[in-house]
Amino acid sequence: MGLHDEVGRRLKALRRARGLSLSELARRSGVGKGTLSELEGGLRNPTLETLYALTTALDSPLSAVLGDPPPGVREGTGGVSGSAVTAVLLERYEDVDAATDVFRVTIAGGATQDSAAHVPRTTESLMVLSGTAVVGLPDAPQTVSPGGHAHWRADAPHRYAAPHGDVHGILFVRYPKADTL
Structure with missing residues (x-):
């Protein structure tokens, strides 16, 4: 089973657990119903922007659809890409207040990616390993x-x-639990 199959299966289960129809999740996320159906069926590779739009509409962290990172994950394996950023889930940590996703990220040189807002009180932190990020x-x-x-x-x-070549780093995304909002 490939990444897109696993993401589709998890996305569908999360949508159903929230009691949402395809149409309602499409409306809330701004993702087309046909695209959503293809993603859930494992027929389409998701982009980072699309997954964030969907998980934000589902009040869930991105790792809820990516699942646990495989043991010994290495750069370039199991990642999801956006218009400029490729992210590989390394770790998911959860406590009573929040869930934190840890990603190994690459920002493509010369590229810019605008990300939509995530759920309320979400924060991000980036530690740069090489290159210069803005x-x-x-x-x-x-x-x-x-x-x-x-x-x-x-x-x-x-x-x-x-702006000046590829950037490699570690990204921490901290999502508050719904009951702590």
Whole structure:
């Protein structure tokens, strides 16, 4: 079973657990009903932007549809890509207050990716391993060099850019639990 099959199966189960029809999830997420149906059926590879739109509409972290990272995960395996960012889930940590997803990310050199807002009170932190990233809120971008880090609200539209070549880093996405909102 490939990544898109597993994501489709998990997405469908999560939608059903929330009591939503395909049409309602499509409306809430802004993802076309046909696209959603193909994703759930494992017939289409999801983009990072599409998965975030769907999981945000389902009040769930991205890892809810990606599942647990495989043992010994390596860069370039099991990742999901957006217009500029490729993310590989490394870890999911959950406590009583929040779930935190840890990703190994690559931001493609010369590219920019605008991400939609996630669920309320979600935050993101990026530690840059190599390259120089420009990340965070569009009206308050943060430039981060190797060894540095940035932290921003992810419940508002935010951006990832690598103006001078590929950026490699570790991204932490912290989602509050619904009952702690």
